[in-house]
Amino acid sequence: MADTFQLEIVTPEKMVVKDVAEEVQIPGKNGYLGVLPGHAPLITELAVGEITYRNGSATHHLSVAWGFAEVLPDKVTILAETCERADEIDAVRAQTAKQRAEEHLQSANTPEEVTRAENALHRAEARLHVAEGK
Amino acid sequence: MANILDIRRRIRSVTNTRQITKAMKMVSAAKLRRAQERALAARPYARMLSNVLKSLVSRAEIYDPETGEPRHPLLAQRPEKNILLIVVTGDKGLAGAFNTNILKAATRFLESQSGKNIEIEAIGRKGRDFLKRRFKAAQPRQADSTDAAATTIVGEQVGVLNKIEYPMAAELAQRIIERYGKEEIDAVYILYNEFKSVIAQRLVVEQVLPIEKVGEVSVAQAEGMTLEEKERALEAAKGAGVSLRPTDTSAMDEAAARFATAPVDYIYEQPAGDLFHSLLPKYIGIQIFHALLESVAAEHAARMTAMESATSNATDMISSLTLAMNRARQAKITNEIIEIVSGAAAL
Numbered sequence: 001m002a003d004t005f006q007l008e009i010v011t012p013e014k015m016v017v018k019d020v021a022e023e024v025q026i027p028g029k030n031g032y033l034g035v036l037p038g039h040a041p042l043i044t045e046l047a048v049g050e051i052t053y054r055n056g057s058a059t060h061h062l063s064v065a066w067g068f069a070e071v072l073p074d075k076v077t078i079l080a081e082t083c084e085r086a087d088e089i090d091a092v093r094a095q096t097a098k099q100r101a102e103e104h105l106q107s108a109n110t111p112e113e114v115t116r117a118e119n120a121l122h123r124a125e126a127r128l129h130v131a132e133g134k
Numbered sequence: 135m136a137n138i139l140d141i142r143r144r145i146r147s148v149t150n151t152r153q154i155t156k157a158m159k160m161v162s163a164a165k166l167r168r169a170q171e172r173a174l175a176a177r178p179y180a181r182m183l184s185n186v187l188k189s190l191v192s193r194a195e196i197y198d199p200e201t202g203e204p205r206h207p208l209l210a211q212r213p214e215k216n217i218l219l220i221v222v223t224g225d226k227g228l229a230g231a232f233n234t235n236i237l238k239a240a241t242r243f244l245e246s247q248s249g250k251n252i253e254i255e256a257i258g259r260k261g262r263d264f265l266k267r268r269f270k271a272a273q274p275r276q277a278d279s280t281d282a283a284a285t286t287i288v289g290e291q292v293g294v295l296n297k298i299e300y301p302m303a304a305e306l307a308q309r310i311i312e313r314y315g316k317e318e319i320d321a322v323y324i325l326y327n328e329f330k331s332v333i334a335q336r337l338v339v340e341q342v343l344p345i346e347k348v349g350e351v352s353v354a355q356a357e358g359m360t361l362e363e364k365e366r367a368l369e370a371a372k373g374a375g376v377s378l379r380p381t382d383t384s385a386m387d388e389a390a391a392r393f394a395t396a397p398v399d400y401i402y403e404q405p406a407g408d409l410f411h412s413l414l415p416k417y418i419g420i421q422i423f424h425a426l427l428e429s430v431a432a433e434h435a436a437r438m439t440a441m442e443s444a445t446s447n448a449t450d451m452i453s454s455l456t457l458a459m460n461r462a463r464q465a466k467i468t469n470e471i472i473e474i475v476s477g478a479a480a481l
Contacts, residue, residue, distance in 0.1 A: 010178050010179045010182065011179060011300070012176055012179045012180075012300040012303075012419075012420055012423055013172070013175060013176065013299075013300055014175040014176075015175065015178060028403055029403065029404060030403055030404070033403075040401055041399065041400045041401065042400060042401040042402075042403065043186075043400045043401070043402055043403065043409070044402075044403035044404065045403065045404055045408075045409055045412060068183075068186065068409075068413065070186075070400075077182070079179060079182055079183060079186075081300070081304070081416070082300075082301075
């Protein structure tokens with residue numbers, strides 16, 4: 001069996017990644033999934049988090065917010081609403097976004113506001129994490 | 135006989151204008167190229183999303199097997215009493231008949247839907263200005279409101295077209311989905327200038343909600359370019375070095391078309407129904423996003439064409455003015471000679 005697979009990450013704006021990978025970690029809605037070549041066909045929704053893929057000795061990190069992934073034995077395709085490479089993330093902006101989200105969380109009254117603030121917080125945290133881990 | 139000095143002044147002014155229109159044409163051509171690329175870059179995502187939805191329709195029993203009734207609120211069809219129309223125009227003028235055509239089509243659409251409550255969401259400054267003069271702004275209607283049928287403006291987005299980003303479209307989508315869910319509106323249409331290539335454009339009114347058939351757009355009203363418009367656009371594109379055929383994307387499209395449709399049994403991490411529910415709103419967002427991108431490309435194409443004809447008109451004008459000026463100069467010289475000759479003869 002081949003020891004690599006095709007990895008494609010697509011957002012509404014452009015194709016972010018079109019690469020060969022040996023391993024990829026996807027933030028599935030029900031928890032992180034590790035995918036190796038020859039994985040059984042699978043469809044899953046993504047949560048906010050971090051995609052990590054390895055190609056030889058190079059490891060790449062990307063932050064992702066909401067998406068959808070199709071896993072085939074020789075190919076993984078990820079549709080993401082937003083997806084940024086570690087070097088594209090503005091750490092300062094993410095930091096301020098995190099602070100803002102925390103403030104919103106403090107002042108939130110309705111359940112919707114809480115969920116929205118929490119989502120924003122998760123996004124900011126995921127982006128920071130990716131940005132720092134590069 | 136016109137004054138030679140006046141004519142010369144006019145020639146100079148027309149030459150200056152021609153320089154400006156020429157520059158604007160080149161700028162529009164460059165922007166058009168970029169807009170075209172963006173529209174193409176957005177295609178794979180849209181294709182993949184609609185594919186997933188299509189394959190989910192059969193698996194998730196979206197339609198009730200017994201009654202055929204859809205189980206998702208966005209698929210539900212209701213009698214159209216309250217309609218939301220999204221009108222996409224440009225932010226700037228000087229684009230030939232681009233904005234006028236869209237607004238004419240909007241007026242026609244509104245006439246064809248008379249007797250219903252119509253709410254308008256205007257995207258682009260030109261459309262906003264025109265529609266605002268004709269219709270009054272309104273607070274969103276309540277579902278149980280019994281006021282007489284009226285046309286009102288509920289929202290406007292100005293200055294977003296310069297830098298279209300997906301979150302903006304997604305937010306708009308979110309808003310209309312919420313209102314559709316609450317039955318405040320029964321149908322959503324989007325009117326925009328569809329852009330396939332410089333010479334293949336249409337003004338279309340697409341039905342966004344309810345979704346009649348997943349993965350296919352239903353067009354409520356459409357009109358193509360006239361032959362004359364096509365010829366002028368062709369001319370402009372040639373002059374500005376814009377390719378007429380969109381870049382070949384068949385390989386990319388094919389790959390996108392295969393997404394989530396492999397003839398295997400997928401493991402669904404979430405129930406297919408849940409997936410469908412969270413994906414469908416994204417589909418609306420991408421549809422709006424796509425319309426905006428195409429409209430921007432079309433606007434630049436229209437401006438390029440308009441500026442091309444302005445440039446060639448200026449050229450024609452300069453040559454006819456030059457001719458007039460030369461005639462006037464010669465007439466003046468002839469006159470002077472006659473005067474001298476007759477003066478000499480009188481001596």
